[in-house]
Amino acid sequence: MNDLAAVQTRELGKRYGSKWALRDCTLDIPAGSVTALVGPNGAGKTTLLQLAIGLTKPTAGEVCVLGRSPRDEADSVLPRVGFVAQDHPLHRRFSVAETLKLGRNLNPAWDDDYALDRIGRLGLPLKQKIGELSGGQQAQVALTLALAKRPELLLLDEPVAALDPLARREFLNALMEVVSETELTVVLSSHIVTDLERVCDHILILSQGRTQLVAQIEDVVASHRLLTGPRSDPDAVARVHQVIRESHTERQTTLLVRANGHVYDSCWQIHEVDLEEIVLAYLGYGGSADGTPNRVREAVAG
Amino acid sequence: MTWVAWRLQRTETLIMAAVLALLAALLIPTGIQMASAYHHDGMAACVVANPSPNCGNVIGNFTARFEPLRNATVWLTLLPGLIGASLAAPLVLDLEHGTHRLDWTQSITRRRWLAGKIGMAVGAALLVTLALTLLLTWWRTPFVKLNGRIDPAEYDAQGIVAYGYTLFALGLAMAIGVVWRRAVAAVVVAFLGYFGLRLFVDIWLRQRLISPVTKTWSSSTRGPDLNHSWVLNQTPSDKFGNAVAVTPEPCGSAPVPKPGGPRLECFSTHGAGYQHAVYHPASHFWALQSIETALFAGSALLLMAFAAWWTHQRTA
Numbered sequence: 001m002n003d004l005a006a007v008q009t010r011e012l013g014k015r016y017g018s019k020w021a022l023r024d025c026t027l028d029i030p031a032g033s034v035t036a037l038v039g040p041n042g043a044g045k046t047t048l049l050q051l052a053i054g055l056t057k058p059t060a061g062e063v064c065v066l067g068r069s070p071r072d073e074a075d076s077v078l079p080r081v082g083f084v085a086q087d088h089p090l091h092r093r094f095s096v097a098e099t100l101k102l103g104r105n106l107n108p109a110w111d112d113d114y115a116l117d118r119i120g121r122l123g124l125p126l127k128q129k130i131g132e133l134s135g136g137q138q139a140q141v142a143l144t145l146a147l148a149k150r151p152e153l154l155l156l157d158e159p160v161a162a163l164d165p166l167a168r169r170e171f172l173n174a175l176m177e178v179v180s181e182t183e184l185t186v187v188l189s190s191h192i193v194t195d196l197e198r199v200c201d202h203i204l205i206l207s208q209g210r211t212q213l214v215a216q217i218e219d220v221v222a223s224h225r226l227l228t229g230p231r232s233d234p235d236a237v238a239r240v241h242q243v244i245r246e247s248h249t250e251r252q253t254t255l256l257v258r259a260n261g262h263v264y265d266s267c268w269q270i271h272e273v274d275l276e277e278i279v280l281a282y283l284g285y286g287g288s289a290d291g292t293p294n295r296v297r298e299a300v301a302g
Numbered sequence: 303m304t305w306v307a308w309r310l311q312r313t314e315t316l317i318m319a320a321v322l323a324l325l326a327a328l329l330i331p332t333g334i335q336m337a338s339a340y341h342h343d344g345m346a347a348c349v350v351a352n353p354s355p356n357c358g359n360v361i362g363n364f365t366a367r368f369e370p371l372r373n374a375t376v377w378l379t380l381l382p383g384l385i386g387a388s389l390a391a392p393l394v395l396d397l398e399h400g401t402h403r404l405d406w407t408q409s410i411t412r413r414r415w416l417a418g419k420i421g422m423a424v425g426a427a428l429l430v431t432l433a434l435t436l437l438l439t440w441w442r443t444p445f446v447k448l449n450g451r452i453d454p455a456e457y458d459a460q461g462i463v464a465y466g467y468t469l470f471a472l473g474l475a476m477a478i479g480v481v482w483r484r485a486v487a488a489v490v491v492a493f494l495g496y497f498g499l500r501l502f503v504d505i506w507l508r509q510r511l512i513s514p515v516t517k518t519w520s521s522s523t524r525g526p527d528l529n530h531s532w533v534l535n536q537t538p539s540d541k542f543g544n545a546v547a548v549t550p551e552p553c554g555s556a557p558v559p560k561p562g563g564p565r566l567e568c569f570s571t572h573g574a575g576y577q578h579a580v581y582h583p584a585s586h587f588w589a590l591q592s593i594e595t596a597l598f599a600g601s602a603l604l605l606m607a608f609a610a611w612w613t614h615q616r617t618a
Contacts, residue, residue, distance in 0.1 A: 053407050074412070075411055078408070078411070081407075082407075083407035085402060085403050085404075085407070086402070089399065089400045090401065090402050091401050094309070098309065102404075102405075105305050105306050106303065106405065106407040107408050142404075
């Protein structure tokens with residue numbers, strides 16, 4: 001398999017009972033990238049990350065992390081991958097110091113100086129019980145635990161979802177700092193798109209258990225355009241470009257397209273769009289450019 | 303992993319140690335009292351093969367004084383179940399709170415994690431049971447000398463069965479807990495399961511583990527040492543061992559006569575004249591203990607293997 005892929009999946013699928021949480025997922029996350037894994041709740045983000053760290057077994061297909069199977073070769077994968085689960089589970093009765101001791105005991109490459117330094121900079125007292133820390137502080141401790149393991153790949157499942165805006169900002173700043181200092185590959189899932197652009201260089205959009213898009217954020221923003229014009233059928237545009245979302249009012253049609261080269265068409269007014277808008281379009285909902293809410297293809301029939 | 307497992311097992315282990323300490327605080331004073339009474343009353347001379355004539359009184363006094371206490375301590379046989387079930391709680395709590403996912407995403411494999419958790423629980427359970435067994439065995443020494451350790455009231459606090467009981471309760475709570483992922487519920491259900499199984503074993507199974515000895519002897523001879531045996535059935539009989547249903551009227555309905563007593567002659571003249579007994583002699587003690595311990599510990603192993611397999615394969 002490709003040496004440059006930190007995470008590689010081939011037709012990966014996971015079924016719980018009769019429901020597929022993830023299906024036909026084929027993707028490569030390049031080493032050294034910081035990838036935002038976005039999608040609505042229930043899109044399969046958590047499942048994908050849990051498959052990557054070996055917490056669950058695939059029902060179909062395969063997943064390869066740093067060139068190995070996380071489930072069958074846990075011995076060699078686990079020490080190289082840091083993982084922070086969505087609810088960042090920590091032993092609540094442990095003190096901060098004991099939590100670090102756990103890290104020291106369970107990880108061969110544990111960097112104690114780094115962990116202590118990081119906790120010190122966060123201003124967390126070592127004797128404090130985990131259960132007495134705020135949600136943001138707990139998330140920071142969990143991140144410290146994952147980082148002091150000195151991983152090559154860091155998987156973060158909704159690390160900021162439970163945090164207030166200030167804690168969210170602090171957490172992402174800390175993450176950016178780490179990323180700028182090291183060669184770390186990061187995959188970060190979120191259902192909030194704001195802020196991600198600041199931290200991530202790649203984006204992976206999951207919806208309804210399937211991959212919708214994997215690309216560099218720069219390219220994504222550069223290649224997507226919002227077209228507005230008089231009400232018309234988008235077929236002509238769709239022949240050249242990929243129409244992600246179309247919405248219609250009585251007199252106007254709005255298209256969000258992934259442009260295949262430049263859009264030459266005088267019928268349309270062409271606007272740039274921001275990442276959030278693009279993501280929302282891929283997820284199948286969101287507002288149009290003028291702010292009026294629209295459902296995808298809702299107006300076509302009417 | 304050892305430190306992590308111990309840190310998580312610590313609270314429950316210390317609670318059990320505290321329960322034992324409390325029990326020791328209650329039992330040690332009475333134990334000393336009993337031992338000294340045993341010594342002063344000259345009981346030692348009464349548990350030999352040929353007791354002196356006033357031994358009936360001596361034993362009677364001692365028994366009257368301490369029997370209620372002894373009967374109360376019979377309930378302590380439930381303690382191994384409590385110890386075992388409680389010490390399974392840390393494993394189940396990890397699964398209940400999702401903190402197993404923290405451990406599993408460090409550099410340690412599930413196999414080693416399970417070995418550490420289960421091993422620590424087993425170690426703690428065995429140590430606490432050792433302390434309990436030592437305490438109870440010491441406390442009950444006078445009664446063991448009097449009635450033998452195979453006596454049903456003594457048997458389960460002697461020897462090695464208690465380790466089997468504890469391990470079984472531990473395994474049962476683990477097996478229920480890893481599936482159910484509710485620590486308190488798993489502990490309670492496992493304890494009830496333990497209680498039920500103990501009832502079944504004590505009342506029905508144990509006496510059938512090996513064949514008891516059957517013996518018929520003339521009432522005028524001494525007969526086997528039933529005082530230090532576990533008597534399943536003893537009746538006056540004819541010389542072929544057929545039970546004589548009714549105790550001869552003039553001899554009263556009091557218990558079976560002791561050799562040499564006046565009621566024996568009454569028995570002889572009224573037709574029974576023989577004693578028939580089905581019993582486990584003292585020599586069966588270790589055979590019974592070994593088989594019963596193997597049954598409980600073997601089931602415990604299977605339950606723990608199931609718990610480990612389930613956690614390894616099914617848990618995310």
